[in-house]
Amino acid sequence: DAGVIQSPRHEVTEMGQEVTLRCKPISGHNSLFWYRQTMMRGLELLIYFNNNVPIDDSGMPEDRFSAKMPNASFSTLKIQPSEPRDSAVYFCASSLEYASGANVLTFGAGSRLTVL
Amino acid sequence: AQTVTQSQPEMSVQEAETVTLSCTYDTSESNYYLFWYKQPPSRQMILVIRQEAYKQQNATENRFSVNFQKAAKSFSLKISDSQLGDTAMYFCAFCRGTGTASKLTFGTGTRLQVTL
Numbered sequence: 001d002a003g004v005i006q007s008p009r010h011e012v013t014e015m016g017q018e019v020t021l022r023c024k025p026i027s028g029h030n031s032l033f034w035y036r037q038t039m040m041r042g043l044e045l046l047i048y049f050n051n052n053v054p055i056d057d058s059g060m061p062e063d064r065f066s067a068k069m070p071n072a073s074f075s076t077l078k079i080q081p082s083e084p085r086d087s088a089v090y091f092c093a094s095s096l097e098y099a100s101g102a103n104v105l106t107f108g109a110g111s112r113l114t115v116l
Numbered sequence: 117a118q119t120v121t122q123s124q125p126e127m128s129v130q131e132a133e134t135v136t137l138s139c140t141y142d143t144s145e146s147n148y149y150l151f152w153y154k155q156p157p158s159r160q161m162i163l164v165i166r167q168e169a170y171k172q173q174n175a176t177e178n179r180f181s182v183n184f185q186k187a188a189k190s191f192s193l194k195i196s197d198s199q200l201g202d203t204a205m206y207f208c209a210f211c212r213g214t215g216t217a218s219k220l221t222f223g224t225g226t227r228l229q230v231t232l
Contacts, residue, residue, distance in 0.1 A: 033219070043207065043222040056219070091161060104151075105220060107161035 004108035006092050012114045018080040021111045024073055025094030033105065034067055034077050035091040043091075049075065050097060082115045089113070118143045118210050122223035129198045130231055136183075137193045137226045139208030147213030150184070150191045151220065156204040164206070167191065169213065195228075203230045 005024040013019055025032045033048040047057040049069045057067070064083070069075040079086055089112050093105040119142045129135035141150070152164040167175045167184050174182050179199075183192045195202055208223040 042224050043220075045219055045221075048219060089159065093161075104163055104166060106163075107153075110159050110161075112159075 004092055004094050004106050006090075006108035006111050008111055009109065010112045010114075012116065013082055014116050015083055016081045017115075018078065019082045019086075019113060019115075021077040021090050021092075021113070023075045023077070023092030023108060025075070025092070026106055027073065029094035029096050029106075030072070031095045031097045032069060032075050033093045033095075034075070035093065035107075037089040037091060037110070038087075046077070046090075079113075082113075084115045087113055087115050118145070118148075118212070118221045120208050120210050120221050120223035122206075122208055122226050124226045125224070126227045126229070128229045128231060129195075131198055131200060133198055134194060134196045135198055135228065137195075137206050137208075137228065139191045139193070139223055141189050141191065141208070141210050143189070143210065143212075145212055149211045149213055150182075151209040151211070152180070152182070152191075152193045153207045153209060153222075154202075154204045155207065155225075156201075161207075165193065198230045200230050200232070202228060204228060 007022045034046040046059045047067045052069045067077045089110045091110045093107045095103045095105045148169045150167045154162045179196045205225045209220040
């Protein structure tokens with residue numbers, strides 16, 4: 001099991017550019033989460049998917065952010081256009097959800113985004 | 117809404133000693149789960165320990181144990197025989213026990229430094 005795989009590990013871009021972060025969840029997991037970590041705000045949930053369907057995107061900061069999960073093994077988080085305040089570490093996590101809920105999330109190594 | 121509070125921004129402990137990290141939370145839920153995650157300098161979020169609120173017995177994982185006080189809404193982490201590799205940020209997290217997914221609400225973290 002290779003764990004949750006995120007790419008790129010580091011991304012430096014200029015303001016206004018499009019950024020796409022990628023995530024491959026653990027095979028067999030049915031839920032996927034995107035978190036953002038900053039010094040000021042800590043770890044925030046941006047969006048989560050269950051069975052490839054977006055369930056709650058209330059944490060997505062604004063329309064510049066979008067996320068997709070076209071299949072069970074791949075998700076993207078896109079920022080267009082990017083701004084310096086988007087600089088953060090973006091984590092993807094996956095889990096196998098049971099009916100009773102509250103299961104262990106496995107996190108990827110994160111993608112550090114720097115917007116100049 | 118649930119909140120998680122970690123009142124100790126930084127702590128230090130000598131190798132082989134014991135240290136306790138504090139966490140309190142606020143919720144009206146009766147069924148929920150609590151977690152401690154570790155984030156070493158590598159940035160990877162690693163699950164340390166998980167506690168189910170309906171279980172009175174405190175969870176333990178090797179050198180890591182919790183003191184779960186449900187009435188007081190307290191969930192502290194005790195690290196025994198501290199090792200240099202325990203140096204990391206430690207995050208307490210809360211998750212509802214019902215609902216559609218395991219959305220975690222994180223505290224702000226405690227930076228633990230293990231010294232020789």
